[in-house]
Amino acid sequence: MKIFTNLSNFISTNKTFVTIGTFDGVHIGHQKVIKNLIKSAKKNKATSVLLTFFPHPRMVLQKDLEIKLINTIEERTYLLEKLGLEILVIHKFTKSFAKLSALDFVRNILVNTLNISRLVIGYDHHFGKNREGNFEQLKDYGFTYNFKVKKISQQEISDIAVSSTKIRTAIENGEIEKANSYLGYNFMLTGEVVKGKNLGEKIGFPTANLYIKETYKLIPKTGAYIVKSEIGNNTVFGMMNIGFRPTVSGKNQTIEIHFFNFDSNLYGKKITIEVLSFLREEQKFESVEALKLQLEKDKKNSIDYINGIFFE
Structure with a gap:
């Protein structure tokens, strides 16, 4: 697995299948999304890419220094590599990055930098400034910039009935x-x-x-x-x-x-x-x-x- 901590160093001549998120815990729900991504990428001769963020957005935007994470960034990296992911991008989350509009995020990062061909996301995924971007917008941007968007349905995730919050509570107890x-x-x-x-x-x-x-x-x-x-x-x-x-x-x-x-x-x-x-x-x-x-x-x-x- 290749790891990039700076998007400016990322180069891919091959088309990429991308998923985005914090993925704290890399739990069985996350694993379902990531395995789906890896399988689809291999089938289509694309490169599987996971874009994650560090520090956690709540640490930056809400100054929530009390938030505790299931994994350190090193542990998260180890778990993702075990799943067979090809490329991990750990993007530094800053206040200026948080101000990026949904359009700029898609155009500058997904399209121009990551060379995206397909985006795999959870059913409730939001992105961009003030979380303004949603699935419908992504479909529109996909049409404009020539990439497909696959949404993991609520039914698929709910079947597992797990969340990072549930896991944190269990560990704390x-x-x-x-x-x-x-x-x-x-x-x-x-x-x-x-x-x-x-x-x-x-x-x-x-x-x-x-x-x-x-x-x-x-x-x-x-x-x-x-x-x-x-x-x-x-x-x-x-x-x-x-x-x-x-x-x-x-x-x-x-x-x-x-x-x-x-x-x-x-x-x-x-x-x-x-x-x-x-x-x-x-x-x-x-x-x-x-x-x-x-x-x-x-x-x-x-x-x-x-x-x-x-x-x-």
Whole structure:
């Protein structure tokens, strides 16, 4: 997959089939649209192109810095590549770009830059300044500039009954298995392993402390989770705690992963954690010994779950 972060660098002599959107989560509804695009492009000997935007428009237009996204831009890129997309264009979303009229957007970007032959969009797609552009306008512009417009019907999308908002709510509530069923893959957290206070190691549960630099990344609610990760060529399972470590008077939220049967040094390495299931709420224990006993129960429950799902 080729990636362009600047439209001025984009060159395509081949005709393109394009879809447009934020695609946060790249969930099963998104995947339906993208797979349709890729299949149609191959059939017509065209190039499949996805035009997405970053930062999220709400961050720019509404100064909504509190909005949390299911994927970092890096995770989104990884997921789109896995689907078989040929070209990803990540266009920087700015206030000046938001002022582009629907006509200018179609003519300057879709036609003159992307060399569009077909546009594939969702049934409720709007574009251009103040979201003034709609499907009927796109059909008119398509007639003028010689490209076709395919609309994914409400019926097709509604059959799946999923949205990025539903998924965010599920993750925020710790309903990880529900979120994963909507995503079509396991919700992930990607970050660098940094040094912690080694408190877990002292009680027999050493942890990898995950630092996620993207402040806009959605983090599940505090509590304990069952997780897996691909490290090197190995699939490693474990349990993760997101929280403030009240038993040892922690002050800042941390993300700590204890891997089972794994003892390699991960400091400074970037890893991706797949979140499988919610174990329990975070709680304050009377003593470190009581915490250790609970961690042993958590480990047993995690291994039972993993064996039931993966090794039946």
